[in-house]
């Protein structure tokens with residue numbers, strides 16, 4: 001995936017909280033639940049929003065196991081640096097932070113236009129970079145949670161070191177499009193929040209609402225991938241120049257390593273317990289990303305109405 005050198009970036013869609021205030025705010029990594037439980041947290045948001053409840057006052061500990069008081073209050077948003085260094089697609093082609101800005105811009109440009117085509121208004125969500133731990137509208141979280149979307153405050157949270165972990169612990173090939181898939185999945189959850197679908201994502205098990213919600217987010221990621229290179233920015237030209245076969249194969253490789261069955265078998269105790277499934281199997285995640293990518297139609301992501309989740 002390459003970006004148009006001359007396209008404009010909008011760095012305001014990212015807030016950088018990695019600075020001295022927030023960075024490592026809880027003193028490094030806090031084990032959550034032990035036994036690699038935290039790893040299941042790729043796009044975990046239901047641990048927060050369903051099982052843990054969404055604290056409205058911001059004082060309750062999240063289900064993940066740390067309290068807000070464990071996270072330093074001095075988290076600051078560095079508003080200037082990204083805006084200064086990430087101005088154009090050329091910046092995204094040479095700088096990783098700026099590439100993430102470009103990906104988020106492209107995803108949200110797509111959904112803005114898609115909502116508008118159906119007479120609705122898409123409300124943009126900001127992605128927050130953090131390291132170590134972070135306070136959220138859904139409670140405190142650590143990097144071990146993996147990237148997630150918090151419906152209570154409508155932010156996507158990500159510690160970019162997760163992408164290294166995908167390679168080293170999950171054995172994924174990695175690459176920029178892996179990151180694009182993960183972000184597009186999280187923004188899929190934001191779309192679900194805007195459309196009111198989020199509440200249906202309850203329970204665990206192979207046909208649970210949680211699994212259906214996660215597979216739909218994977219499908220939405222595929223839908224964006226279909227449109228990425230044809231979605232114009234405000235300048236009229238697409239920011240993403242191309243999505244290659246290699247990009248898609250990296251997304252699918254990632255999907256194959258974050259299914260519940262793969263994680264339980266390879267990163268858990270080796271035993272697959274279907275009743276605890278929350279995201280779907282690797283094969284299902286590949287299937288639904290592919291469905292979205294092939295059709296380019298959000299309506300094809302009908303995971304709540306189908307009897308065939310794959």
Ligand SMILES: [Zn+2]
Pocket residue numbers: 042043044045185186189214217
């Ligand atoms: Zn998810």
